[in-house]
Amino acid sequence: MRSLLAANAELVITIVKIVLLLFIVLTVNAYLTWFERKVVAHIQSRWGPHRVGPHGLLQPLADGLKFLFKEDPTPAGADKFVYYLAPLLALTLAMTSIAIIPFGPEPIRLFGHDIYLGIAPPDLNIGILALFAITALGVYGVALAGWSSNSKYSLLGGLRSSAQMISYELSLTMSVVGVLLMAGSFNLRDIINAQARHPQWGIFGWNIWPQILGFFCFFVAAIAETNRAPFDLPEAEQELVAGFNTEYASFKFAMFFIAEYTSMITVSCLCSIMFFGGWLSPFPASWTVTHYLPSVVLVPFGLWVIMDGVRYETIFGRMVLPVVGAAISGLGALFVVLPSLNEFIQGPFWLLSKIFFFLFVYVWMRGTLPRFRYDQLMAFGWKLLLPVSIVNVILTSFVILMWGAK
């Protein structure tokens, strides 16, 4: 048994990582819905969820249970096989794409193996290509769902979204070409390391400065690609009731929902990696004091949670919140005590902060902007984004040709 494990160590490690990542992504998804509802609520001067658990923190759990126990009718005349296949496809593809993302620079040495953060092998030289290939397939889930439901609203929603995702795919890919030229590699790790060529530059070494046009195109195209506001036409509820998922209920609906949120996370990861230096700290490498920032953030946050918890209105909240707060503060304190651990979490800390920031921008835009019309969206994609991203490619290649990739 032991020798079997040793012989297949790589396989075992990968499976454990997959299970772990699935668990983390699903949990983050659930709490992303909570986060979105809370942020949008506060933008709109409301409270948001606050009944289930302290600050509504158990709301995602309640929602998940509700999704599981809802009746799951299949519309008459639906193409059963495709109707069941579509949500599976959407969810699987969204989950697969996140496997390519690397989450930290250094491997951990555990049980005699170097374990990298992230599922894909660190030397995956087609990283970004594979990622785009997988996300491009995501359109099938939506298109098939719209087609197989045998409903006019779903059909229109499915058509819209196929057209939208295919047109924005192009700008999305074009807009990252500049970054790829600068890094000279498709590997996501190489792209990040290329932004650390000048360790003393810190934030000014990131791709966002030379590639500001590319970033603009990428972010807009990515929002359109993930069907989020203000490009959420496929599910424009005021026009098409719920678009392609009108006829889906229960857990099949939840699968679309999770797929959408997972793609949000993937896109935020990509944004951070391609343009914002991934796990690199915004400070020059010599400022080692900044390595205590995770603790500086975590300890006061934990203390605040404790403060809030002891005065919380429900007894359950008064019991749970201080414990959570203590745990957070304790974690922060642990980083100070264990310098090796502190060094290790620097990368993931910065990457996660950047991802969190982009997720917030997503939600913020949803709370602020009206929705585009279908033809305007197409015109925007083809007539503005695509030309701008092509110009960006030409400019970048010209500069690299003249002065080399520095």
Next chain:
Amino acid sequence: MSTAETVIGATKTMVLNMGPQHPSTHGVLRILLELDGETVVKAVPDIGYLHTGIEKSCEDKTYSQVITLTDRIDYLNPLGNNLVYCLAVEKLLGLEVPKRAQYIRVLMVELQRISSHLVWLGTHAIDLGAMSVFLYCFREREEILNIFEMFAGQRMMTSYIRIGGVALDPPTGWRQAVEKFLRMMPSRVDEYETLLTQNPIWIGRTKDIGYISPEDAIALSMTGPTLRAAGVAYDNRKVFPYSSYQEFNFNVPTRTESDCYARYLVRVAEMRESLKIVRQAMDKITDEGPIKAEAPGIIPPQREKMKTEMEALIYHFKIFTEGFSPPPGEAFVTVESPRGELGCFVASDGSPKPLRVHFRAPSYINLQALPRLVEGRLIADVVACIGTIDIVLGEVDR
């Protein structure tokens, strides 16, 4: 039957049934849309899902009892409906309403106009995807409803305006409440405008959408902000002043573009004008004075008189058991509701119950223009056009 036209797939169009249960038809409106791709070839509104028979019910109530029914016609403008019905009955009776009561009526109706436009703006914005504006608008509407509750004890179906005056004296502290609202509101309107007026997506969704020429608008007898956005400065408050509107100083905002964006700008400008009128009305209302006309046998007597005078007691008994009987005849009065020209026709045969009550409902008449606004445009524009006509289905179907 299987001619080329009826075979499925032989025609290129698809019929989409929008409503009656649909998030953006503002009630139970059903529209049959014939679509070529996403382009609307033909739109046929189908109404009647909210028919409540209010006009017929009025014939079985005494004149005073009808007021509570009028609240429910256009549920975003109950006070305006009260007003037009009371004006019609007063015209039938030849009653003169005291000035103070007239000013109170103006104050209430203008607050109602703001609240109605707030609901309109909120729902229209959420139809086009701007969901925060919806909640901001309802936050301010809440303040207006609180003022109504102060005055009438009711938030929506106030029945505050009665035949010959208003139901109650303004409550203690009403000036402070209205003053607070007047101070707060202009900055809040600015807030909505910051979110929408210069927003390129908002402009893209509303500009040049749903055009109707002023000639067509007049031919379809459209009224209200929809007509004023086409450049016709027709406002009943100016053209046929009622309830002392001639003493108030305000502008009638107009635009000439006649698209959804122009209608949006007109309504926002109207909110600001209404604030001016509310301010003037507040200054005109004196602290003391009559709130009801002097008309024994029609207006219920005061409580004290009823306890001390035999005659008052008899009138009270007669008014509440059989009502009062206006002379035979008919009266038609129009006012400016938030949606347009709201008319009320009352016919009397000399009995205590009206022979016929009919409302000229602006929503119903403006809705006629919908096919003309949306045909040849995209399905997303249908939502924008329904929104800017500002229909209330309770009023359309009555």
